[in-house]
Amino acid sequence: MKIFAHRGASGDFPENTKSAILEALKVGVDGIEVDIQSAIDNYMLIHDSWLDRTTSGQGKVSDFTAQQLSSLDAGNGEQIPTLQQLLDWNNNKTLLNIELKHAFELEKFADILISNIEKGVISKSNILVSSFDHHQIHWLKNALPWLNIGALTSSIPLNYAKFAQELNAFSVHVDKSFVNKAFVDDAIDRGLQVYAYTVDKPEDIAHMLKIGVHGIFTNYPAIAKKYLANTIT
Helix, strand or coil, rough: CEEECCCCCCCCCCCCCCCHHHHHHHHHCCEEEEEEEECCCCCEEEECCCCCCCCCCCCEEHHHHHHHHHHCCCCCCCCCCCHHHHHHHCCCCCEEEEECCCCCCCCHHHHHHHHHHCCCCCCHEEEEEEEEEEEEEHHHHHCCEEEEEEECCCCCCCCCCHHHHHHCEEEEEEEHHHHHCCCCCCHHHHHCCEEECCCCHHHHHHHHHCCCCEEEEECHHHHHHHHHHHHHH
């Protein structure tokens, strides 16, 4: 089972910040999941559209420039990182699951990915782009056929993972509370990887293993890795 650091190692460090990213790399995760929002002139690592929950700011991310946003405290005196900073810190060490949130200019986002691939900052195989907005990932898959996309859902559709197959997705990302073995088996039959979020408790990790999930997103990647090592051995 793969371990993805959810918003970095966010159980111990401010989510989507440099310290959370670097700690996840130190732990040696299989991938790091981050959330990307559009500012006026850049893409920023932050989960919410509004600033008040995770930063010292007020208002919507999309109403500010990157420079304005960088002056805010994102926890423990840290800044809100840019997408480029994330790519540079990772330096192709592990898979980046970039979850797209709101107010996106997809053409500019695609250009950033291509530019960083051409410069050797990241390889195609270390990029996975996901979203609850399936229109976004559908557009990106058409624009960049090589791109691995992940279709997010917090439900068990009547046709199980058919929606992800129709998107030509690489993976389907499911809420741990809304996934069962029938869904997982259906996704596997359709050639999809199944990743579950957000899985922190040992009992939930055990259940995900039992039903055949391929990977989990966790706020505590070091603990999850230790649990898996002890369970599998």
